[in-house]
Amino acid sequence: MQMKQVAGAAFSFFAAGLLMSGVTQTTVHAASSDKNETYERIQKTHKMNWGVKGDTKLMGLMNIESGKLEGFDIDMAKEITKRVDPKAKVELTQITSGTRVPMLLNGNIDSIIATMTITPEREKVVDFSEPYFNAGQSLLVKNSSDVKNIKDLDRKGARILGVQGSNSIENVKKFAPKARIVALPDYATALTALQSGQGDALTTDNGILYGMAVDNKGVKVVGGTFTTEPYGIAVDKDNPKLVKAINDAVDDMKSDGTYDKLAKKWFNDVPGMDWKEVAK
Amino acid sequence: MQDFLQAYSWVNMRFLLNGLWITIVVSVVSIAFSFVIGSILGTIRYMKIKYVSEIVGFIIDLIRNLPLLLIIFFTYFALPKVGIHFNVMISTIVAMTIFESAMLAEIVRSGIKAVPTGQLEGARANGLSFYQALWYILLPQAYKKMIPPIVSQFVSLIKDTSLATIIMLPEVTFRAQTIYAQKPAQIIPMFLMLAILYFILNFTISRVGTYIDRRMAS
Amino acid sequence: MWSLFTSHASEFLTGFGWTILSSVIALIGSTILGLGFALLQIVPNRWANLVGKIYIEIVRNIPLLVITMFFYVVVANIFKLNGFISGTIGLTLYTSAFIAETIRAGINAVDSGQYEGGRANGMSWWETMRYIVLPQAIHLVIPPLGNQFVNLIKNSSVLAFVAGLDLMYQANMISQLTFDTFNPYIIVAIFYLMLTMPLSYYMRYLEEKNAH
Numbered sequence: 001m002q003m004k005q006v007a008g009a010a011f012s013f014f015a016a017g018l019l020m021s022g023v024t025q026t027t028v029h030a031a032s033s034d035k036n037e038t039y040e041r042i043q044k045t046h047k048m049n050w051g052v053k054g055d056t057k058l059m060g061l062m063n064i065e066s067g068k069l070e071g072f073d074i075d076m077a078k079e080i081t082k083r084v085d086p087k088a089k090v091e092l093t094q095i096t097s098g099t100r101v102p103m104l105l106n107g108n109i110d111s112i113i114a115t116m117t118i119t120p121e122r123e124k125v126v127d128f129s130e131p132y133f134n135a136g137q138s139l140l141v142k143n144s145s146d147v148k149n150i151k152d153l154d155r156k157g158a159r160i161l162g163v164q165g166s167n168s169i170e171n172v173k174k175f176a177p178k179a180r181i182v183a184l185p186d187y188a189t190a191l192t193a194l195q196s197g198q199g200d201a202l203t204t205d206n207g208i209l210y211g212m213a214v215d216n217k218g219v220k221v222v223g224g225t226f227t228t229e230p231y232g233i234a235v236d237k238d239n240p241k242l243v244k245a246i247n248d249a250v251d252d253m254k255s256d257g258t259y260d261k262l263a264k265k266w267f268n269d270v271p272g273m274d275w276k277e278v279a280k
Numbered sequence: 281m282q283d284f285l286q287a288y289s290w291v292n293m294r295f296l297l298n299g300l301w302i303t304i305v306v307s308v309v310s311i312a313f314s315f316v317i318g319s320i321l322g323t324i325r326y327m328k329i330k331y332v333s334e335i336v337g338f339i340i341d342l343i344r345n346l347p348l349l350l351i352i353f354f355t356y357f358a359l360p361k362v363g364i365h366f367n368v369m370i371s372t373i374v375a376m377t378i379f380e381s382a383m384l385a386e387i388v389r390s391g392i393k394a395v396p397t398g399q400l401e402g403a404r405a406n407g408l409s410f411y412q413a414l415w416y417i418l419l420p421q422a423y424k425k426m427i428p429p430i431v432s433q434f435v436s437l438i439k440d441t442s443l444a445t446i447i448m449l450p451e452v453t454f455r456a457q458t459i460y461a462q463k464p465a466q467i468i469p470m471f472l473m474l475a476i477l478y479f480i481l482n483f484t485i486s487r488v489g490t491y492i493d494r495r496m497a498s
Numbered sequence: 499m500w501s502l503f504t505s506h507a508s509e510f511l512t513g514f515g516w517t518i519l520s521s522v523i524a525l526i527g528s529t530i531l532g533l534g535f536a537l538l539q540i541v542p543n544r545w546a547n548l549v550g551k552i553y554i555e556i557v558r559n560i561p562l563l564v565i566t567m568f569f570y571v572v573v574a575n576i577f578k579l580n581g582f583i584s585g586t587i588g589l590t591l592y593t594s595a596f597i598a599e600t601i602r603a604g605i606n607a608v609d610s611g612q613y614e615g616g617r618a619n620g621m622s623w624w625e626t627m628r629y630i631v632l633p634q635a636i637h638l639v640i641p642p643l644g645n646q647f648v649n650l651i652k653n654s655s656v657l658a659f660v661a662g663l664d665l666m667y668q669a670n671m672i673s674q675l676t677f678d679t680f681n682p683y684i685i686v687a688i689f690y691l692m693l694t695m696p697l698s699y700y701m702r703y704l705e706e707k708n709a710h
Contacts, residue, residue, distance in 0.1 A: 054448070055461060062458050064295045093367075094448045098670060099356075102679040106360030108367075125677045165674040182581065182661045183671060185446055188461030189571075189659075195464055196574040198581070216464060345648065345694035346687055347655035349666055357679035439561035446659065453564060460571075471568050475560050482559035 038110050038235060039242040046087045050077040051109040054094035055187040057211030058266050059115050062094070069094065072266040073113045076132065076250075079258055080113075080233070083249035084242070096186045098165030101125060104236055111235045111242070115208055118232040119167050127239060128232035129246045134278050135205035136225025137168050140194065140212055147201055149223030150175045161190050161199035168204045171227050187212075194219065205229045210273045221272060287469035292459055299452035300477055306369065306451065307438045310376035315430075317377065318384025323414065325385060326392045336385075343382035349443050351375050356447045372444040380437055387429045391422035424496050431489030435482045452477060499681045506672050506682075513668030514689050520586045520664060521651045521693075527590035528650070529643075532597025539602050542623060550598070557595035562656050565592055570660040581660035593650045600646060604639035605631055641708065644701035648694050655690075665689055 034040075042048050052073055053060030060071040069092050081090045093109050100112050104126060115135070118128045141147045150172070153160055158179040162169035169181050182199050184190045191212050194202045202209070209221045233250075235242050253259040267275035325337045343351070355375035359366065366374060395418050403413035442453040456474045460467040503510060538550030557565070566588030569579055579587070608631050616626030658666035669686040673679050 055458070057462075061462075064459055064462065065291045067295065067298070094450070096448065098674050099447060101677055102357045102673075105677070106357065106679075107365055108360060164670055170675075183667075184661055185659060185670075188457050189567075191461055192457075192464065192467065192571045196571045197578065198570065198574060215462065218464070341695065341698070342691065345652070345691055345698055347652040347666065347690060349655040349658065350669075350683060350687055350690070353669075353679075354683055358683075361680070435559065439559075442561040442563045443656075445563070453561065453567075457567075467572060471564070471572060474564050475556070478561060478564065479556065479559045483555065486559075 035238050036241045038239045039245065042085055042088060042110060042242070046085060046089060047091055048077075048081045048084065048088045049091040049093055049108075049110045050081075051095040051100050051103055051112040051114055052077060052092050053096075053114045053187075055096075056115060056208045057214060058270065059207055059211065061211070072133075072262060073115065075262045075265070076253075077113050079253055079262070080246055080249040083252055084245045096165065097163050098185060100165070101234075104234060107236070111233055111246070113233045115205060116231055116234055117167050117205070117229040122167075122234070125237070126234040127237055127243050128234055129243055129250065131230035131232055132250050133207070133231040135207045135229040135231060137171055137203060137227040137229055138206040138209055138221055138225050139223050140191075140202040140204075140209040140219050141200070141222055142194065143218055143220055145200065145222075147222065150203075150226050153179045153201055155179070159199040161194055161202040163187055163190050163204060166204055167229075172203050175226055191216070191219075206273070207267075207278060210270050213272075214270060283465040284469050287459075287463075287466035288473065292466075295459065296452055296455050296473065296477070299450055299455035300481070302369070302449065303438060303441045303451040304481070306372050306376065306441050306444070306449070307434065310373050310380055311434050311437055313373070313377040314380035314384050317381040319388050319419075321381060321385035322388025323392065323419075326389045340382045340385050343379060344386065348375070348379050348440050349446065351379050352444055352447060368444070368447055368449045371447065372441070372449050375444075376437060376441070379440075380433065383433055384430065387426055387433065388422065391426040391429075392418055394425055395421045427489060427493045427496065431486060431493075434489075435485055438482055438485070439478065499684060502672075502676065502678065502681045503685050506668075509668045509672060510665070510685060510689070513663065513665035513686070516582065516657070516662065517651070517654050517664040517666075517689075518693070520582065520589065520654050520657060520662065521647075523586050524589035524593060524650055524654070525647055527586075528593035528597050528646075531590065531594035533601055535594060535598035536601035536605065537627070539598070540605060554595045554598050557591055558599075562588055562592045562653055563659060566656050566660060581662040582657065582664075585654070585657035585660050585662040585664075588656065589650060589654060592653070593646060596646050596649070597643065600639050600642045601635065604635040604642075607638050608634045638708070641701045641705040644697060644704070648698045648701070651693050651697075652690065 052069055053071070054062040054069055056071070058071055060069055060073045062068075063070050074092065077092070078090050081088050093103070095103055095109070095112070095114055097114075100109075100114055100116065101122070103109050104112055112126075116122075117135070118131060122128070139147065139150060139153075147153060154176040156178050158176065159182050160169075160172055160176065160179045161182050161184065162172065164183045164185055169183050172179070172181065179200075182193070184193055187204070187208065190202055193199060195216075195218060202212075206221060206225055213219055213221050233246050235246070250259070253262075263275045263278070267273055267278065321336055321340060325333050325340065327333060352372065352375040355378065356366075356368075356371045359371070359374070399417055399421065400413055403417045404410070408416065441449070441451055444451060445454040445457065448454065453474060456470045460470045535550045535553055538546050539554070541547070566585050569584035569587050570581060573579060574584065612630055612634065613626055616630040617623070621629070654664055655666040656662075657664040658670060661667060665686045669682040673682045676682070
């Protein structure tokens with residue numbers, strides 16, 4: 001009798017825990033290479049699972065108060081979903097630059113909208129939409145730093161912070177070959193590391209860096225951009241229908257003014273940033 | 281000082297405590313599964329069944345000798361390749377269960393081994409089958425001796441759940457990082473709070489474990 | 499898998515080197531610290547016992563990752579500590595608490611008559627420890643200490659969180675460069691097993707020898 005009660009209590013504890021944490025969405029489906037598989041799945045299940053950032057202000061950031069993700073990429077994901085399948089529910093999965101491609105290829109997420117630059121290497125493994133945002137790589141330094149641009153970092157002993165899996169850490173090797181790269185798991189750690197003196201500068205796209213500088217009076221963006229980083233929305237290979245649906249959705253948002261509204265909402269008040277430049 | 285107090289606002293604390301809850305759920309579910317699987321594997325290894333025990337033993341040793349972080353990665357990125365898609369939380373539970381089952385199997389094996397052989401022989405002489413002797417005589421005595429190592433394994437598990445921040449499990453360490461990345465002034469209070477939360481949780485569990493151990497021994 | 503290894507051999511081997519270096523430094527450091535805190539717990543002084551106890555209880559109950567991150571992002575503001583150093587300090591402190599407990603248990607397991615005999619023969623507390631108790635305790639604690647070292651090697655993967663250049667860090671970097679999430683991890687798994695398997699089998703052999 002007592003055992004039964006203990007077992008019952010234990011069971012309800014687990015069940016409550018699992019439900020409260022929202023773990024009910026585990027799916028088991030064959031990793032097939034069928035054409036348009038993702039698109040058909042979205043149309044069938046009416047769910048679109050986006051991989052988004054949670055550590056980059058303006059683009060995708062976890063709001064501590066509400067516990068929700070918010071930013072330009074998040075709003076874009078919601079608007080695009082509406083246009084791809086009006087009945088679909090938006091699901092957001094927090095990813096990092098290092099985990100996003102494997103997660104997409106594994107089918108854990110349907111598409112990525114997470115400050116992801118379209119590059120030839122990535123195009124070999126995933127398909128991209130048309131660019132929806134024009135970022136450029138730049139530098140974030142402490143206010144006390146005398147680094148003015150990337151050339152100042154091309155010396156022995158310089159340490160440049162970046163994030164694992166971002167193409168910024170590959171790019172920077174061309175511009176400052178003598179510097180050492182310190183690659184961290186996510187932007188939250190990278191920013192904290194810059195402030196603790198773990199590197200002379202943090203490099204990534206200006207959109208992300210401006211977001212970091214908004215709340216942190218101790219750091220600043222310097223040197224302008226030294227690359228162009230067109231952001232694309234990535235989906236698994238062999239999904240032409242989904243790519244087209246996403247491209248159509250973005251075009252539609254641009255013609256009906258939704259896109260400008262979102263760009264203005266997120267980037268208008270950011271010092272040093274011209275939303276008309278990036279949102280083209 | 282004001283930054284210090286602001287760091288412990290209700291908004292932050294609620295955010296952290298939700299993370300602590302995830303830490304607890306992941307740990308409790310994983311230890312429960314590992315206890316069952318580990319007991320089975322440990323018993324198989326103890327029984328010295330030809331080939332089976334050796335293969336099981338080798339797999340246990342492989343897993344025990346790999347970093348947990350590697351197993352977490354592997355579960356998250358390799359399992360979907362065979363068509364099994366987990367969300368982060370289930371994936372962490374699976375990884376933890378794989379690792380902890382191997383650890384517990386070893387504890388169970390040495391626990392049974394420590395029971396005096398006379399016990400088994402006596403039971404067999406009284407007409408019990410091997411499985412009956414195992415189930416009614418050996419295991420209950422073995423488990424009593426295993427309480428301290430199992431409790432310390434559980435404490436390790438709670439601490440190790442923090443490694444899943446690498447695959448973005450929104451547990452308590454991950455959430456503290458999220459807070460101090462957005463509010464750098466709160467970095468020291470956040471570390472302090474993390475230390476306090478983990479300490480209270482783990483210290484309590486160790487103490488409860490010691491208490492149960494003493495009760496069982498007397 | 500072989501072609502992936504040959505094309506990134508220098509990264510894998512560098513990672514292997516840093517993993518070994520960090521483990522060896524932490525091994526030496528944590529053994530010294532661990533012995534110190536074990537003795538602190540048993541010296542005939544209540545305040546020293548308390549200090550030892552508090553250190554061990556705090557360090558044992560906090561995740562290694564949290565200790566390491568603390569050094570990497572907080573302590574680094576005052577002392578210059580890079581990822582490798584922060585990770586190695588974290589490993590040393592964390593492991594020292596477990597080693598202290600192992601050594602203390604070993605000392606307690608030595609028959610108390612041995613200690614009393616030493617004292618009765620006019621030896622000081624320290625002499626009794628040094629010449630009578632510790633030599634016997636070492637014999638008992640070698641297998642569990644060896645298992646702590648296996649844990650230490652495995653735990654050194656925490657360096658990957660702070661760009662510590664170790665095996666796990668290299669696996670992540672190669673995996674992200676090649677978009678291969680399978681083979682880099684298999685290769686580093688083999689490297690880890692090369693270190694941990696022989697050590698843990700040897701410890702099991704010693705354990706069984708001690709039991710007879």
